[in-house]
Amino acid sequence: MPITRLARRSLIAGSATMLVGRGARAEPVTISVLDVGGALQLIQAAIEAFAAARPDLVSRIVFSQAPAPELGAKLKAQQAAGRVDIDLVLTGSDGLAAGLAQGAWVKLLPDHADRFPDLEANYEPAALNLLRAQGQGYGMVVAYYPSGPLLEYLPDRVKTPPATAEDLLTWARAHPGRFMYARPANSGPGRTFMMGLPFLLGDKDPKDPVGGWDKTWAYLQALNPAIEYYPAGTGATMKELGEGSRDMIVSTTGWDINPRALGVVPKEAAIGTLRGFHWVSDAFFVTIPLGVPAAKLSLLLALMQFLLQPAQQAVLYDSGYLYPGPAVRNVPLSLAPAKSQALIAEYGRPEYAALIADNPIELPLPPDRMVVAFRKWDELIGSKK
Numbered sequence: 001m002p003i004t005r006l007a008r009r010s011l012i013a014g015s016a017t018m019l020v021g022r023g024a025r026a027e028p029v030t031i032s033v034l035d036v037g038g039a040l041q042l043i044q045a046a047i048e049a050f051a052a053a054r055p056d057l058v059s060r061i062v063f064s065q066a067p068a069p070e071l072g073a074k075l076k077a078q079q080a081a082g083r084v085d086i087d088l089v090l091t092g093s094d095g096l097a098a099g100l101a102q103g104a105w106v107k108l109l110p111d112h113a114d115r116f117p118d119l120e121a122n123y124e125p126a127a128l129n130l131l132r133a134q135g136q137g138y139g140m141v142v143a144y145y146p147s148g149p150l151l152e153y154l155p156d157r158v159k160t161p162p163a164t165a166e167d168l169l170t171w172a173r174a175h176p177g178r179f180m181y182a183r184p185a186n187s188g189p190g191r192t193f194m195m196g197l198p199f200l201l202g203d204k205d206p207k208d209p210v211g212g213w214d215k216t217w218a219y220l221q222a223l224n225p226a227i228e229y230y231p232a233g234t235g236a237t238m239k240e241l242g243e244g245s246r247d248m249i250v251s252t253t254g255w256d257i258n259p260r261a262l263g264v265v266p267k268e269a270a271i272g273t274l275r276g277f278h279w280v281s282d283a284f285f286v287t288i289p290l291g292v293p294a295a296k297l298s299l300l301l302a303l304m305q306f307l308l309q310p311a312q313q314a315v316l317y318d319s320g321y322l323y324p325g326p327a328v329r330n331v332p333l334s335l336a337p338a339k340s341q342a343l344i345a346e347y348g349r350p351e352y353a354a355l356i357a358d359n360p361i362e363l364p365l366p367p368d369r370m371v372v373a374f375r376k377w378d379e380l381i382g383s384k385k
Helices: 005-023 040-053 068-081 093-101 125-135 165-174 188-201 214-226 234-243 253-262 294-307 310-317 338-347 351-358 367-380
Strands: 029-035 058-065 088-091 140-148 150-153 248-251 270-272 279-287
Touching: 029 040, 029 294, 040 058, 040 140, 040 294, 040 310, 068 088, 068 093, 088 093, 093 125, 093 279, 093 367, 125 140, 125 279, 140 188, 140 253, 140 294, 150 253, 165 188, 165 214, 188 214, 188 234, 188 248, 188 253, 188 279, 188 367, 214 367, 234 248, 234 253, 253 338, 294 310, 310 338
Parallel strands: 029 058, 029 088
Antiparallel strands: 088 279, 140 279, 150 248, 150 270
């Protein structure tokens, strides 16, 4: 029997009651959510569904956004003043790493493992690896994708797309200013390109950006003169590809599908990989900053668990922004809203299934090394522009 809207609301409310349990506050509170990775367009509806189901616990949700590089300073200032007004942070690996570097997050696991029964068994294997290696007990994976690095180009402008890393360098030199990627510290495609190169180039140690990336740093420096500038975010690269000021950019599965669905990039844009390609996976994490009132913690943990339920995870297919998106098992596309299914049928790519199945999926750098890699890229590459 189909679940009616009223019945579904009752089901959500009942689940939320079990999740919050005895630790809930007596008075409804405002929850402040800061997004520094672009996750809000995927997760906002699920957060609002939780609030709508429990008006006795949540009076309203306040959403805000900021660039990932600003997160560390923002948290440090609030925590030093003893006035933290951010309850939840939605972040990619970059913001997570910045917060870990300064000890800014509440320890979630194993401290609150009882609030997340069967957590590891329910995660997709690659998402579980990210939870362990990146989250380190402080960040909960809420959305996952294999990411990239992919090349995205317009076939009428790039007749013979590069097949190897050397081909890409040759093409970029022959077409100065026509290839672009964004600053890795604030771009998912930018950082997966940076972290994917050690595998493509056969570097000594893909997990050591200081001692093991000699070929990668040399390659990026050689590529640098052919690139006009490095935008502060991925959106600018998509816009310039769509407008015709660039012919080829670095992309990921979600950044390929979503801008074409939105009309920012022409639908006919194509994607390619380079010989020796390894995926570098990525995720969105939910974290709680240190300094959040203890009386709010139970409610915030309940919201986190709610976001990991299959019904909420199915919404993450969205408009392909983080394709595929769900971090937990048994959430096929058929569970997604009809609009998402239709959009992915039109703008998704059949080749993604084979690319995901047939190529290794690597973890990104551990957070401390990712911070080092960002800093080194800024010094060696970004500072030259």
